[in-house]
Every structure is written in C-alpha cells, then in structure tokens.
Amino acid sequence: MFRLLIWLLLGYIGFRIIKTLTAPKKPLSSSSTHHTGEETVQDPICKMYLAKEDAIVGTLNGTRHYFCSMDCLEKFREQLDHTHQS
Numbered sequence: 001m002f003r004l005l006i007w008l009l010l011g012y013i014g015f016r017i018i019k020t021l022t023a024p025k026k027p028l029s030s031s032s033t034h035h036t037g038e039e040t041v042q043d044p045i046c047k048m049y050l051a052k053e054d055a056i057v058g059t060l061n062g063t064r065h066y067f068c069s070m071d072c073l074e075k076f077r078e079q080l081d082h083t084h085q086s
Contacts, residue, residue, distance in 0.1 A: 041066035045075050 039052040048068045055066035058073050060080070067073040 043068045043072050045072040 040049045041052045041055055042049050043055075044065055044067075046068060050066070050068050052066065055068065056070060056073055058065045058067060058076060065076065067076065
C-alpha cells in the first residue's frame, strides 16, 4: 500500500513538472502597462515611468506629454524656449 502511494505521488510530481515545462510562456508586459493593468507613460525629461493617471499633463501642438513632476514640466518648457530662441 505504501509503495502505491509513493508511485502516485511521484506520478503526480512528474505530471506537474511536464505540465509546467510545456505550458505556453506568458509574454513580458510591455512598458506601457503596469502590473495592475493601468497604463503607464514615460516622462520625456527624466525618463521615469509612472501611471498615466498620476502624471502631470502638458500639451504641445495638440500632442500630450506626461511628466512625473512640475519640475520636469518646467525643464521641458525651458528646453522648448531655448530651441525656439535659437
């Protein structure tokens, strides 16, 4: 009886190993989605990723840009001023 339990246990372990090895791999999540499913964006100044709902939004020529802080938004504006003055 004890031998039968050991064989069943080994069979189950082998089944789980084979199932794990043959299961399709999940693709790595892209940088545009967070683990909780919320969309993420990248700050163009400091290159930090943050949740879109937490970002500070700036618009330039109808294009939205997302920033992690007002400091980064101000740096972006300063860069724009320098390029327009040149």
